[in-house]
Amino acid sequence: MSEPLLRVEAVSKRFGGLLAVDAASLVVEAGGITGLIGPNGAGKTTLFTLVSGFEKPTTGRILFKGRDVGALAPHERAALGVARTFQIVQPFAGLSVRENIAVGAHLRHPRRDDALGKAEAVAERVGLADRLDAPASGLTVVGRKRLELARALATEPELLLLDEVLAGLNPSEVRDIVPIIRDLRHSGVTILMVEHVMQAVMSLCDTVYVLAQGRMIAEGPPAAVTRDPAVIEAYLGHGAAARLAAREAAHG
């Protein structure tokens, strides 16, 4: 088997007394969509900050294309092909949509005209083509999510880390964004996504990892993972899996 695109090996992150990520491992195969789910505060975003280089792991290794990237700064990982979006969107508020995306495009396109051209192409892809000259601060919630996605895409990543891009969207907006993500995968971008919208996780992901209290408690195809008693307990509390099973038996 060939080397996976991303390999996270027994990574831990300690914030003072809190072990936010506890010896978590995961593997992202090239070309697919891998999901990362878990209850609030499980450490999903923290794991993303470790993979993207914003924080350094306390212990453990992060390998991108077989190379240990643990010591690299965020901009160096971006140059290697790792892009992330932020759970709390981080637009360049004073700039237009076009200029926002062009900053990302500049990574592979030093010339301004090329970067602006690339920005327009990316805007088209995520459905922002008609908002190119709008100030980023004037975008709606879904517009900001699209912009977050567009900027990351403009860096032409091999691995795209999406942190809850669907959070806060209404069902019809979710239906608009899901095909965009599916389309990205078909164009060859590998995706690791944190998501609470289960319907999207089920329809998009090949493999899902479940993080709870910093620990990786399950992995597998989405349908199997959501039936895993350990996962149900992590979300609904201790004994929940047994109660559910009992109820199903009673009604079944």
Add this chain to the structure above:
Amino acid sequence: MTGPVNTSPRTSLLAAYGPILAVALVLALLPLATTANTVLNAMVLALLIALAGQGWNILGGYGGQFSFGHAVFFGTGAYAVALLQSRLGLNAYLAFGAAVAIGAAVGAAIGFLSFRSGLRGSYFALVTLAFAEVFRIVANASPWTGGASGALIKLDMRPENFQFASRATFFWIALALVTAALVATRMMERSRFGAYLVAIRENEDAAKALGVNTFRVKLQAITASAAVTAAAGAFYAQYFLFVDANIAFGTWISVEALLVPIVGGLGTVFGPLIGALALHGLAEATKALAGRLPGADLALYGALLVLAIAFAPNGVQGLFNRLKGGFSTRRAA
């Protein structure tokens, strides 16, 4: 803070540089309208302040890194040009070039220390202020810089010494420097470096995630910023043939350097020049009107600053655009 949205994306060369050329040509005619030395003197000073502000604007206006101590670069340029001539006997033009380079080096050193240790916002501002104060105290005490009595450049009025009998000549040289800085700023705006610098101002983490080496970009910005402000300082010393610690490293120039872009338009090409002309035009007018009322011009500065921040957060230019209707954020598609 947010600056105004920059000019539209694919402006032609004419649209980008035409206005700079036009402004330079109009200003170049001013000395023909007057031969009064006091007026020429005021105009040279206004241009000098504009130049110092243009330097500040690169780092503060575009990069969002507010310095309270640009006097450190102004003073370095001023002392360097004076001492290199008086102590080392260097030719005035060489000394001028060297002064700019030394100013840039001081900028790089301060930038390295501050940005490496992750200083931002008011911490960065205070550190620059501290550097300016340290330089002022050292220059005031060291015998090599002439101590409290300052440093003189020997009067020898010949063009090859960068000394001219006519103030108009100095005016044109100052204008050439300001114009060069206008062009350089416009080029920066239209470059990847400029886009990265503005991205850092708007959101440093987002910039990092998109592959921006924020440390390097900030370091380059403070180096360029220091070079331009050092050029203003070197010109100042060459113009008056004298410099002392309180002039060169004094708070007045740190304040002027940040005031003119804020009043004229932060993070815009013409902001510092507009601010300098507006402030110094008004200062001259109050002097003429209020006569010798002490502190009248300072009071006016204070009032203007308050007004600018309250009513024209994007400076005089922003105010004009707003009066023209619309925020002009989408001037062209």
